Amino acid sequence: MSQHHLHDVLVIGSGAAGLTLALTLPEHLSIAVLSKGDLANGSTFWAQGGVAAVLDNMDTVESHVQDTLNAGGGLCREEAVRFTVEHSRESIQWLIDQGVPFTRDEKGFHEDGGFEFHLTREGGHTHRRIIHAADATGAAIFNTLLARSRQRSNIHLLEQHVAVDLITERRLGLEGDRCLGAYVLNRSSGEVDTFAARFVILATGGAAKVYLYTSNSDGACGDGIAMAWRAGCRVGNLEFNxxxxxxxxxxxxxxxxxxxxxxxxxxxxxxxxxxxxxxxxxxxxxxxxxxxxxxxxxxxxxxxxxxxxxxxxxxxxxxxxxxxxxxxxxxxxxxxxxxxxxxxxxxxxxxYTCGGVVIDSHGRTDVPGLYAIGETSFTGLHGANRLASNSLLECFVYARAAVADILTQLDSVGSPPTLPQWDASQVTDSDEDVIIAHNWDELRRFMWDYVGIVRTNKRLMRAQHRVTLLLAEIDEFYSNYKVSRDLIELRNLALVADLMIRSAMLRRESRGLHYTLDYPEMLPQAQDTILLPPTFCD
The missing domain is CATH 3.90.700.10 (Succinate dehydrogenase/fumarate reductase flavoprotein, catalytic domain)
Structure with missing residues (x-):
C-alpha cells in the first residue's frame, strides 16, 4: 500500500549538490534525500578531475572569470560567473571542514604552517586551480558528505526511490503555482508514494544518457529537467551538450x-x-x-x-x-x-548537460517552492561550453545559496495541504516491456547520429520527426501501464531529447558545443535559447 510522507525539505538527488544542501540546512528541519538507485550511482562519485577554485596566491578571481567566459563562447552570464567564482574559496573551505581528503602538496606551506593542497591545471585554465583528491575527487567528496549525512538524524537517505512527477497547486486545481511535493515510486514496495514538503529541490544531474555513448552513469536521464518542464518551468540552452x-x-x-x-x-x-x-x-x-x-x-x-x-x-x-x-x-x-x-x-x-532548468542566483525556478541545483539547472555559468571542473564548484555554490534563500522563508511557509494519493486504478501490469527497451535504444541511437558533435538541419529534422513519434508511443504506454523505473526514465529522456532538438533547431549559428555545417559561423550577438512550457503562457 502506498505511503504518505511529510518533510520540511524534499531533495530529489543524492549527489554533490543534493547532499551539500541537506548538510547546510539546520538540524531542526526534517529532510528527505531521494536516490533512484544506490546512493553512489550518480555522477559525483565517478568524477575524477577536481574542483576549480581560486586558492593560490598567484591566481585571481578575475583570471578564473575570464577563463570561464572565454571557454563559454560568449554566452556565459557574467554575473553568474562572478557569483560562482567569488564564492569558490569559501565553498572549498566548507568541503575541507567536512573532512574531504584533498591531495596535499608537501613542497610548500601556508603561512599558518599547514601543508598546501596540490593544484593541477586542466584545459582552458590559465592557472593551476583544480583542487583534487588524486584522480578520484568525486568519490572522496561523495563519501565524505555521505558519511556526514548519516551522522545527522534529521536527514533521511532513501535509496531505490524514483521521482515520477512534481505535485503543484496548479496540478491539484488549487489557486497558485507552488510546488507541494512529489509522487515517488518506491521500488522496494512497487507502490507510488506521496511526498509532501515545504520546499522541493531538484538535484538529479544531467541528461547525457540521451546519447548512445556517454561517460555518465545509467541514471543521467534528465529527470529533474523533464519534471520541472511539466510543472511549468522554463529551460535554457539545452542544445549545448x-x-x-x-x-x-x-x-x-x-x-x-x-x-x-x-x-x-x-x-x-x-x-x-x-x-x-x-x-x-x-x-x-x-x-x-x-x-x-x-x-x-x-x-x-x-x-x-x-x-x-x-x-x-x-x-x-x-x-x-x-x-x-x-x-x-x-x-x-x-x-x-x-x-x-x-x-x-x-x-x-x-x-555534461550545460543547459537545464532556468534558475536565479538563489537556485529558485519559475515555480514557487521549487529549486534546481547542479547539472539539472541553467545558471548561465557554463555558456556554450563548460570550463573543466567548474561543474562541481557550481553544485556547492548554488546549494549553499539555495539554503540561504530557504532560511529567509521558514517562518512564512507552512506545511502543505493533504495531498491526494497516486491513482493507479486505471492501469495494469505491462506484458510488453520489450517496447521500452526498443524505444530506449532507438532514442539514444538517433540522438547520437543526428544531434551529436556535428549537426545539420537535415539531421535535426529527422531527429524531430522520430522523437515526435516516440513521445506519442511513450505517452500511450505511460497512460495504460503501471510505472517502472525504466518507463519513468524513458518518458523523461524522450521529453528532454525533444527539448534539446527544439533548442538546436532555433540556434542558427555555430557556437561552443553546438556546431552545425549549415551555419558554421558565429553570430555577432550571443543570445540564450529559452523555451517556455505551455503552462508558462497560461
Whole structure:
C-alpha cells in the first residue's frame, strides 16, 4: 500500500549538490534525500578531475572569470560567473571542514604552517586551480558528505526511490503555482508514494544518457529537467551538450572517463601512426577547451575512418603517473593497458548537460517552492561550453545559496495541504516491456547520429520527426501501464531529447558545443535559447 510522507525539505538527488544542501540546512528541519538507485550511482562519485577554485596566491578571481567566459563562447552570464567564482574559496573551505581528503602538496606551506593542497591545471585554465583528491575527487567528496549525512538524524537517505512527477497547486486545481511535493515510486514496495514538503529541490544531474555513448552513469536521464518542464518551468540552452574528448575505448569498459588532468600534466593526443594532431586545430593543442578537442578527435576519426585516437602520457616517469593517476592506471591495467608504457585508446562521449532548468542566483525556478541545483539547472555559468571542473564548484555554490534563500522563508511557509494519493486504478501490469527497451535504444541511437558533435538541419529534422513519434508511443504506454523505473526514465529522456532538438533547431549559428555545417559561423550577438512550457503562457 502506498505511503504518505511529510518533510520540511524534499531533495530529489543524492549527489554533490543534493547532499551539500541537506548538510547546510539546520538540524531542526526534517529532510528527505531521494536516490533512484544506490546512493553512489550518480555522477559525483565517478568524477575524477577536481574542483576549480581560486586558492593560490598567484591566481585571481578575475583570471578564473575570464577563463570561464572565454571557454563559454560568449554566452556565459557574467554575473553568474562572478557569483560562482567569488564564492569558490569559501565553498572549498566548507568541503575541507567536512573532512574531504584533498591531495596535499608537501613542497610548500601556508603561512599558518599547514601543508598546501596540490593544484593541477586542466584545459582552458590559465592557472593551476583544480583542487583534487588524486584522480578520484568525486568519490572522496561523495563519501565524505555521505558519511556526514548519516551522522545527522534529521536527514533521511532513501535509496531505490524514483521521482515520477512534481505535485503543484496548479496540478491539484488549487489557486497558485507552488510546488507541494512529489509522487515517488518506491521500488522496494512497487507502490507510488506521496511526498509532501515545504520546499522541493531538484538535484538529479544531467541528461547525457540521451546519447548512445556517454561517460555518465545509467541514471543521467534528465529527470529533474523533464519534471520541472511539466510543472511549468522554463529551460535554457539545452542544445549545448558537452562531449568529453577522452573516454576509454575498450569493448569491456563501460562509461570510463579518462580525466582531463592527464592532458593538464602533459599527456598528448595521437593518431594510430603516433602523429600528434591537436596543434593543427588550436594553438593551445591538448589544453584547448573540450569542445575544440572533441571536434578535432571526431574530425580525425571520420577523416581516417578509425575507431579511436590515443592519449599518451608514457613519456612521464612511471612513479609520477601511478602517484597522480592511480584510478586511471589501475582501471586501464585491468584491461591490459599499462599507461606508463602504452597510449590509451580514447573516443569522445556525451558528458555534461550545460543547459537545464532556468534558475536565479538563489537556485529558485519559475515555480514557487521549487529549486534546481547542479547539472539539472541553467545558471548561465557554463555558456556554450563548460570550463573543466567548474561543474562541481557550481553544485556547492548554488546549494549553499539555495539554503540561504530557504532560511529567509521558514517562518512564512507552512506545511502543505493533504495531498491526494497516486491513482493507479486505471492501469495494469505491462506484458510488453520489450517496447521500452526498443524505444530506449532507438532514442539514444538517433540522438547520437543526428544531434551529436556535428549537426545539420537535415539531421535535426529527422531527429524531430522520430522523437515526435516516440513521445506519442511513450505517452500511450505511460497512460495504460503501471510505472517502472525504466518507463519513468524513458518518458523523461524522450521529453528532454525533444527539448534539446527544439533548442538546436532555433540556434542558427555555430557556437561552443553546438556546431552545425549549415551555419558554421558565429553570430555577432550571443543570445540564450529559452523555451517556455505551455503552462508558462497560461
Amino acid at each position: 558537452q562531449f568529453h574528448p577522452t573516454c576509454l575505448y575498450h569493448p569491456q569498459a563501460k562509461n570510463f572517463l579518462i580525466t582531463e588532468a592527464l592532458r593538464g600534466e602533459g599527456a598528448l593526443l595521437k593518431l594510430p601512426s603516433g602523429e600528434r594532431f591537436m596543434p593543427r586545430f588550436d594553438e593551445r593543442a591538448e589544453l584547448a577547451p573540450r569542445d575544440i578537442v572533441a571536434r578535432a578527435i571526431d574530425h580525425e576519426m571520420k577523416r581516417l575512418g578509425i575507431d579511436c585516437v590515443y592519449l599518451d602520457i608514457s613519456h612521464k616517469p612511471a612513479e609520477f603517473i601511478r602517484e597522480h593517476f592511480p584510478t586511471v592506471y589501475e582501471r586501464c591495467l585491468s584491461f591490459g593497458i599499462d599507461i606508463t608504457r602504452q597510449a590509451i585508446p580514447v573516443v569522445p562521449a556525451a558528458h
